Amino acid sequence: MTGVWVVLGTLVVAGIAGALLRARNGRVRAARRAPATALPGPVEAALGAGARVTLVQISTTFCTPCRHTRALLGPLAERTDGLAHVELDVTNQPEVAQALGVLRTPTTIAYRSDGTELLRVGGVPKAPALLEALRPHLPARVAD
Template identity: 45%
Template sequence: MSAGVWALLIAVAAALLGGAVWKAGQGKARERNGGQNMTELLPDALKQRLADGPDAKVTLLQLSTTFCAPCRHTRVLLADFAQRTGGVRHVEVDLTDHPEWSTPLRVHTTPTTLVLNAAGDELFRIKGVPHRDNLATALQPHLA
């Protein structure tokens, strides 16, 4: 085989491996270092929006963008999950309207869901469309 064919095979293998690694991390709860209090990082308008909502033990703060197809799927899943689970509420923020919020919140892909307790501490975050069972398992200790 020629060097070009080998280079192509290596590139395809690297792309498949990279895609598998990326896919493995999507939709799973990832603990944050030390459960940072997010209220210090949240813009005032978002703090007010979170404060105006009903009291809940856990808030699923979904960060989306307008033309993101997985964001629409995440919205439906999280809204249904919050409706069916006591002590949980869902709030969606469109970063298309507020791109400056992505840097302080350390959100670089959408959808990203920040899971916050009542004090505003980040319990964990989920990049991509959450897996319902994984979300329920991760939330169990925080809802007891």
């Protein structure tokens, strides 16, 4: 009988953990207020596109959600004034992910043109929530 209780307890804990992870996936979080440090070279280069806000997507080679994120963010940036999207594959440069404090892929980090981090999204972002969070940093007219 003890084995049945162990299995049931394990299933309950796993269900709660799964629900928590699902709730956090794609949620827009405010930027961490860490001390200012120099951005990694690939990120600095990505910010030179002239956009007010650049979405830097941290990906890895075999990440399926990364492809979904690319398919969402690319068109979003194309139809939104002042927004750019850059994907960085960190498979062979883990030091970039480490310097940014990225522990999972995809992670999307929004930067102002001066390198200030605005927000982060772990997982596949939800476009309406992302646009709403970026609205104060973009020109008045934003595509929906």
